Amino acid sequence: MKRMKHWQDVVSVLVAIWLMASPWVLGFAHTNLAATGNCVMIGAVLFAFEMVELFVPESWEEYSELVMGLWLIASPWILEFTGVRVAMQNVIAVGVVTCLLALWVLVTDDEFGWFPPRRVPH
Template sequence: MRLADLKHCGWRSLQPQEVKIMRQAKHWQDPASAVIGAWLIVSPWVLGFQGEVVAMVNAVVIGVALVAVALGAVLVPHAWEEWTEFALGLWLIASPWLLGFASLREAGPSAVIAGTVAAAFALWILWTDKDFSGRWRKWLPH
């Protein structure tokens, strides 16, 4: 069906600014966070801690969540997605101690580094995007 045929069905004509064939990512940090999530998913096997169940499950579950939220932020950006990425990053930073795998030479640093970068990317977006920072930035001194 052509666009002209839709007009006869009662649909109004779409204006050029309303038609978006391809959407460019609003923030480069979101695809980068998805890559961090993908790293977390494969890191137990790459770094060799797949036998440590708690560390492995933590990396895979948080990695899947980070990929999902980051890709959601690429497709339809919202501030809550960045806050979720920030919270996932904080969890990754704290999880080696909270879950008891901080002494694992491979798993602990991987989680802390990935969490630090993911949290930093999320805060960067929340701080610099005027669409997201308006509500909370007004409380800061000018």
């Protein structure tokens, strides 16, 4: 088992916990089932991926988080809860943060990032 590699994963765990709790904290849990289910289900999947990623970092997890972040950004229109402003703003904000954290790792990680490791001349 590897040790934690990215601080972004710890932040993402906290973001996933927030996403799961947000319908009750923000008060839309009983007013919109689509928004609540979206937050709880995507939050649970993000949480599970992040817990695995804390100890076994793999690039597919970052790409999966990027897709889930993009889903969160688009979900108010797809699931039709744009009328619940607080829910819409919440999932868009969480989606943007999730995408930024995943992209950050993909851009900066030498092992499975987008850019090859920098070689230092001898």
